[in-house]
Amino acid sequence: MLSVSGLSKTFPSVRALDGVEFTARAGEVHALVGENGAGKSTLIKLLTGVHRPDPGGTLTYDGREVSFATPLDAQQAGISTIYQEVNLVPLMSVARNLFLGREPRGRLGLIDFRRMHREAERALAELGVRVDVRRPLRELGVGAQQMVALARAVAVDARVVLMDEPTSSLEPREVATLFGVIRMLRERGIAVIYVSHRMDELYAICDTVTVLRDGKVVHTGPLAGLDRLRLVSLMLGRDMDTVQDEGLTKFTGEHDAGREPVLRAEELTARHRLSEVSLDIRPGEVLGLGGLLGSGRSETAKALAGALPVDSGRVTVAGTRVRGGSTPAAIRAGISLLPEDRKAEGIVPGLSVRENIALAALPGLSRFGLVDEARIDRIVDTFVKRLRIKASSAHQKVGELSGGNQQKVLLARWLAMNPKVLLLDEPTRGIDVGAKAEVQKLIDELAADGLGVLLISSDMEELIEGSDRVVVLKDGAVVEELTGDQVTEDRLMRAIAAPAGESRD
């Protein structure tokens, strides 16, 4: 259906793809895997006309040699895409986003809003998403936005559907819906290309796999029969012996938590979002936050970090009250937040890796308002090595990095602050298996060093193995707290599913 040969892409600073051969067949789900920065997203963007390939390669679609000048060309030819970073128009309504570029028209060529809203509601309901399609898209969480992107991708008459890490912000329930959609696409004889770092998903849904490493294809073939360990070692380019089973998380488990909480939140209330959320984080412990999308996990983290104004309630760090609604105040008190939406709220795309890492710590790295370049260099150097950030140099723009590496840069920004409490909202989203283990190890180490950590993760396994305690939220309120032996997948699922208020003791 869609195949490329001898495809290369050179960016000014780096050769992202090098002589790639790749074929996606009709009715086949083709996994595309590799480390952060291996070139997966770049390949997708070449297939859809976002980037132009270097001269010399060929792209064959439906038996003919083609070249797409713009994403629109590719879309009209029947290739639809869900990009890694949600790529919709935040201020437009959900319905308009769904139908962008192919709005139903009435007489006079005007947009038929009523029909558009009706059809949008139906398309989303099929995916189990119930939202007011007239509201602007940005009011939805990242996960729901991703479902809108999915609805958009399958609504058009596509023959090839490309998905770049579609599940990274989805709930288990939504992942199941997504898989249902993928199976339906496969039955319809559509070629699906699927990028993900989650091994379980690959084995659950994909037929074929192509492994990219440093821009080259190192393996391609059927997935069934390919051992997990072997797949990981192909991705990382290391021996099987040295690769432990990366499917397991790298958490060591229990920590020695201090007695006195380093952070205490009392009855945080924000209208429509949070109601009387109270929690403690002790130094040296990892507190997990469980709950569904929209249960108020990210909002809680933001409220703690002063990024969401609260109507009432208080936050204290080490006994001192933190002024609410002020990020600088929270940061001064030692609270750092790694936000969920890294594209909009995290990275500063036009600035370099170096400036991004130093951004929050800047006042501390300056004397009399003048920046101390040498100290910044030292800190940046340390973190680039420690987190294995892959960039052509510290002066590369962060916007040019692969998704996983952007996440690492953000993590470095907050670690450079030496915080007392670290709030991590989906810290391993989009990070490859190797780096994921590394980040998890890091979280462990940080807790061992006496940091209080709040962990939000849609990855159940990560949440359970990483946390010493889990507070479960629902509709913006705490419904249950699991400690010690209670922290199991089973208990967590039940707490999440229970109707609000019932399981509270």
Add this chain to the structure above:
Amino acid sequence: MTELTLGRVSADRARLLRLLQEYGVYLGVLVLLLVNIAFTPHFLSGENFRTQAVQVAPVLVVALGMALAIGTEGVDLSVGSVMALSTSLISLYLGYGVWIALLAALLGGIVVGLANGSLVAFVGVQPIVATLALMVAGRGLALVMLPQLKQVNDPDMAALGSGDLLGVPYLVLIAAGLALLVAFVVRRTTFGRQLLAIGDSRPAAQLAGLPVRRVLILVYVLCGALAAFAGVLATARLTASDPTSLGTLMELSAITAVVVGGTPLSGGRVRIGGTVAGAVLIQLLTATLIKHDLPPSWTQIAQAVVIVLAVYAARERGKR
């Protein structure tokens, strides 16, 4: 669907475009200089160079502040009115001594900047709207204070306007010094870094705990103060205060200089060297057309062409 026809041409073209974005202004200045040397009589005289440089000085000083505002993804339309306000204040306070007058003028600019900055940072008004309000109010105020043209007969002001040091006019020295200072602030200070981060992604800057409001206010205060100072320089050069016409359309010249100099309107980047070259480019363009007896309307058309070219080059940035 088109055939795959990608030659070396497109890669080379992309590289050329990038070079043009980076160094196009300097090239433009060079070309204009050469053209003038070849075709304009008496162009190569020291006297002519002095005139050009002295004329460009106030524009450049305003453009420096404008570059900061644009770097935060904002703009300041009130700069021309601030110049008018500044010249009125000078005339009013010159009786108390030249330093007092200077201080009054700068304070005027700072107050306008504070108003602009507060509207932008606290009230959340779009910069273009906030500064438009101050643009109208500022000139009105200037005219209330000084309804018509007034001669400035002060020896110190006259010296500032026409004196020189080793043949280099004071005005030029001051403008150059300010350009270096602003470049230093942008590059080496915490404030400069924070300004760029805010311009690139305000939500991210906010979540990173940057003092977004303080930085924005300071940017507009600096912009106002620089515009006021430009008003002082212009008054000194003209030895007259004319709040009706001083600084009219100055906001457009300043924005042009900044944009032509390669600072993107989308913020996150400030090029001071480019801004200087941009101001010089426009000055040379105007001078060339005037010297060759073309009507002033031609100058405006030529400016428009330069702006379109600059914006076109910037548009290609980051694509592909």
